[in-house]
Amino acid sequence: MRHCEAGKPTWRRRSEQLSGSAASTPDTSRRGLQAVIRLDGFRRLWLGQIFSQLADKFYIVLMVFLIAQYWVSSDPASSGPLADVASAIRMDIETRAERITLLATGIYVANTVPAILLGMLAGVWADRWPKRRVMVASNAMRALLVLFAPFCLVPGPLFLGLSWGYWALLVMTFFESVLTQFFAPAEQAAIPLLVPRELLLAANSLYQATSMAATIVGFALGEPILRLLNGAFLQLGLAGGEFLLLPFCYGLAAVSLSTIQMHEAPRETGDVGILEEVREGLQVLVKRPTVRRAMRNLVLLYSLLAAMYVLAISLAGSIYSLGPTGFGSLLAMSGLGMAIGAVVTAQVGHRISRHHLGATGLATITFALVMLGQLQGRLLITLLLCTILGVGAALVAIPAQTTLQEDTPERERGRVFGLQNNLINIALSLPLVLAGTLVSSVGLEPVLLLLAAMALLAAVLERPWKRC
Structure with missing residues (x-):
């Protein structure tokens, strides 16, 4: 190994001693994916990551699916309010695909703003609270939050020429992204607690491969799965089968993460304020x-x-x-x-x-x-x-x-x-x-x-x- 191990900081040696679940792992002489998958705690975290990331991709697909089905007509003459918005941002909306893209852009913005504004503040709270509890709670709350999506299809008043349900989806997307900001740093911080230092590279490699696979699978198969669920439930005389996919995935992620046994060093915050902790992070x-x-x-x-x-x-x-x-x-x-x-x-x-x-x-x-x-x-x-x-x-x-x-x-x-x-x-x-x-x-x-x-x-x- 050539990792420049000499002169390892004292805090790192103590941290490795405190991470009981990782330090006690047998047979760290073996490297690679097989060795890291054998770690029970990491395997459960990895399964939680799979379902959570798939749900994140399915979420975007579902939003675009709903926009296309309920708020974008094939008649260009019906896009008056959208035309005003498109003109303001110099965007052409002559085709139905362009009108869907315009409304989907609102979803993307609502999903991105919390990530830009709240990331580090959420990271401070992820440091203060137990990592497992943060991961389980954020996924469970997202599972509950997306259950409100069907109610956004109920007819109601218009705002700025668009149904109230579209604006409700933007609000729901915003809060879904807020919860994601708590999950992401807690998830990353949990990996060194569950994996010995010798296997961290393999663990992150598996995470990277899984993330790419979730992106490809989520975006490629999201719409076919939604249509399949919708059709299957319609055959049973029920509507809204497509809305079960997200709570199912987020729920499975929460269940998998709740079974992790994780040993964390006790955290004393004292009188330190949030802004001071942000400064310490910088x-x-x-x-x-x-x-x-x-x-x-x-x-x-x-x-x-x-x-x-x-x-x-x-x-x-x-x-x-x-x-x-x-x-x-x-x-x-x-x-x-x-x-x-x-x-x-x-x-x-x-x-x-x-x-x-x-x-x-x-x-x-x-x-x-x-x-x-x-x-x-x-x-x-x-x-x-x-x-x-x-x-x-x-x-x-x-x-x-x-x-x-x-x-x-x-x-x-x-x-x-x-x-x-x-x-x-x-x-x-x-x-x-x-x-x-x-x-x-x-x-x-x-x-x-x-x-x-x-x-x-x-x-x-x-x-x-x-x-x-």
């Missing part, structure tokens, strides 16, 4: 360069990925056999690459130092972006390069997340992971707006080269020529 970045570098790499990575969501449309448009609407194929190949990179990292990543993995991933992303700019229009090469880009993304994300878990003191993990959620959601939002504008102004290739230069600079800042 101080972790100042005092610990490894945490700061890991956070920087994660923010940069998600900025690059968000930009690629937009650029994929132009890339697909340059391929005659694909076309702009085939951009999903490019994103799917990137997801496949991330899953492959996660499995490889889990199996062999423990033999390589964290910053070497990160630098390799950033260099891989740089290569993929440069070649994508140079070789536009070639289907197979573009698909291969998107896969390579995904592999590089996994090599950056997994070591960085593992470093955050290893080098952040246990009592401050929640607020640091809350800050991570803040920064990543900002990093996801800004490129979505800027990338399309830049492509319109200067073209696709210069934008890809600009992103490649950013990745290359980050790779150099990792100082891969140093052993530690």
Whole structure:
């Protein structure tokens, strides 16, 4: 192993001693996915993650499904209020798909705002409260919250030309996202309590692969599953079968998480205020360069990925056999690459130092972006390069997340992971707006080269020529 173990901080040694469930795990000599799945507590946490992340994706699909079914007519003449809104933001809504997109944008905004505003504050409370209780409560409350969705279809008054039910869905989405902000940092902070340090890289690799799989499965199969449930219940003479999917998934996540046995060090808050704890969380970045570098790499990575969501449309448009609407194929190949990179990292990543993995991933992303700019229009090469880009993304994300878990003191993990959620959601939002504008102004290739230069600079800042 080459992890620069010498001079391990005293707080980390004490933290490892306090994490009874992890420290007492037998046979940590074995590495990789099989070893980490054998950990009972982590396995239950992983199952909770699967159901929770699937529910998050199904939630977005259900909202778009309801918008399409109940609030968007196929008659363009009926979209008067929407036309006013679209004109204000310079958006064309001539087709039904464009009108659905406009209303779905409101759902996306309601889902994103809490992540930007509340992430670190929620992380403070995740530090104060028992992690298992936070995870169980947040999933159970989301299961109850989504049960109100059918009531939003009840006819009622109009506000700004739209049914009250649509605005109620926006409010429900906002509070669903608020609860997610409590779950996410508690979940990340629980991993080091359940997994020995030797297996953290494998655990995060499995989480990364699962997250990508949940994204692909959730968005690809969400609508067919909803229609299947709706049709099955209609055959029984019942309506609303599609509304059972979300409470079922969130409920299973809560049940799985409630069975975890987790040993946490007692937390004394004393008279320390929330803002003071937020400041202490920020101080972790100042005092610990490894945490700061890991956070920087994660923010940069998600900025690059968000930009690629937009650029994929132009890339697909340059391929005659694909076309702009085939951009999903490019994103799917990137997801496949991330899953492959996660499995490889889990199996062999423990033999390589964290910053070497990160630098390799950033260099891989740089290569993929440069070649994508140079070789536009070639289907197979573009698909291969998107896969390579995904592999590089996994090599950056997994070591960085593992470093955050290893080098952040246990009592401050929640607020640091809350800050991570803040920064990543900002990093996801800004490129979505800027990338399309830049492509319109200067073209696709210069934008890809600009992103490649950013990745290359980050790779150099990792100082891969140093052993530690």
